[in-house]
């Protein structure tokens with residue numbers, strides 16, 4: 001993977017560009033993709049964002065989201081666009097397995113591939129150019145840096161700012177995680193100077209759900225959570241029946257794992273959700289417990305040191321029991337002060 005500086009000259013002539021991101025894109029995945037999309041269009045390129053799957057409704061206010069192609073829904077159209085692309089940007093994921101059914105099309109695509117990402121252990125061999133920086137708060141912040149570095153920062157506008165603010169806000173837990181550096185705040189100040197209405201972005205993302213989601217959360221906290229103080233661990237196990245009963249859609253379960261971290265002393269918070277095709281795990285940690293390594297080793301996943309995910313093809317009960325067995329191995333580490 002060559003450094004991104006060497007890539008900029010390729011943007012001097014009009015190109016057909018595809019931007020993609022990880023499956024079930026979150027605020028950072030969609031925000032960085034659409035922020036880059038608007039920028040590259042302003043630079044004069046022909047740009048399409050393709051998402052491997054659908055996404056949460058709370059992202060549907062974002063400028064340009066109506067033009068995003070859902071690969072699962074429009075496979076033929078998406079494959080044709082990928083086949084014609086001259087440049088492909090992969091944002092907010094480290095390995096091609098995170099793009100689900102799109103993996104083969106992307107691997108086979110005969111074009112220049114560029115990675116912009118902040119996850120650990122990126123699959124650099126799969127990309128021609130790129131930036132991987134695990135210290136960055138979000139891929140949105142990296143797209144902002146990319147725009148500044150390209151020397152076209154005059155093209156930044158309020159729409160790009162809204163997209164990039166979204167992912168920075170969601171990936172930093174609303175600017176509370178240690179990844180929220182002075183540079184992040186300086187970038188946000190720049191967005192405000194451009195006219196960004198940050199309170200509106202917050203409303204769009206966090207205050208835009210249906211009643212059933214809140215009742216689902218209430219039920220999960222009351223009936224689906226177990227706390228193991230001997231391991232400073234809280235875990236939630238969500239069966240399919242709950243998802244059906246409360247009519248849970250993509251994105252409705254996002255953030256649920258974070259509630260458990262508010263219990264004093266909890267170092268590891270975990271949730272497993274019985275999805276159609278797999279049991280999906282999310283892990284969060286405090287005080288240095290490395291969930292990236294934990295997810296990699298035991299749950300076919302990865303992510304960041306304090307926030308990671310994984311999966312299992314076992315039944316919900318089996319994978320839950322596996323988790324309970326595994327945390328016993330970490331008793332000492334989870335009890336360190």
Ligand code: 5GP
Nearest residue numbers: 282283300301302303304307308309310311
């Ligand atoms: P979440 O729990 O919010 O889905 O994900 C937390 C972090 O871990 C995100 O940065 C996400 O991209 C990453 N992540 C989630 N699931 C997986 C996975 O299955 N594999 C890898 N490598 N990363 C994941």
Ligand code: MN
Nearest residue numbers: 028092139171
């Ligand atoms: Mn991210």
